[in-house]
Amino acid sequence: MPLSREEREKFLAEPHIGALAVDAGEGRGPLAVPIWYQYEPGDDLWVLTGRDSRKATLIERADRFSLLAERVDPTIRYVSVEGPVTAATATTEAELREMSARYMPDDKVDAYVAASELEALVTFRMRPERWNAADLGAL
Numbered sequence: 289m290p291l292s293r294e295e296r297e298k299f300l301a302e303p304h305i306g307a308l309a310v311d312a313g314e315g316r317g318p319l320a321v322p323i324w325y326q327y328e329p330g331d332d333l334w335v336l337t338g339r340d341s342r343k344a345t346l347i348e349r350a351d352r353f354s355l356l357a358e359r360v361d362p363t364i365r366y367v368s369v370e371g372p373v374t375a376a377t378a379t380t381e382a383e384l385r386e387m388s389a390r391y392m393p394d395d396k397v398d399a400y401v402a403a404s405e406l407e408a409l410v411t412f413r414m415r416p417e418r419w420n421a422a423d424l425g426a427l
Contacts (some may be wrong), residue, residue, distance in 0.1 A: 379409035
């Protein structure tokens, strides 16, 4: 069953592990990797990655990417978004802390942020243009 706009945005705002996909070039399938992401309804979605990573290079070249978030319990539900990169900036400590707190226990965040090489990270923001979302019910 398709999700309403409100349902899909609310689901995407929950802290699921995303699957990021980006064009990997001629003769290759897209690069698809698990990733932490952040999203607030009505805003751009954003991810952090290593500035020198293959993922970052491909996102910069394609200037767009897709992200899939899913769950299997209590029902199979997913939201997929695709759109253009709206910004690629050096990751700030506040962004790293926000993302870490979204996915890690509170008592682990400070140590994770302190051990991270902040200068090696880049933040990509994407404006969701195309949505695909459904709840497949109790299968």
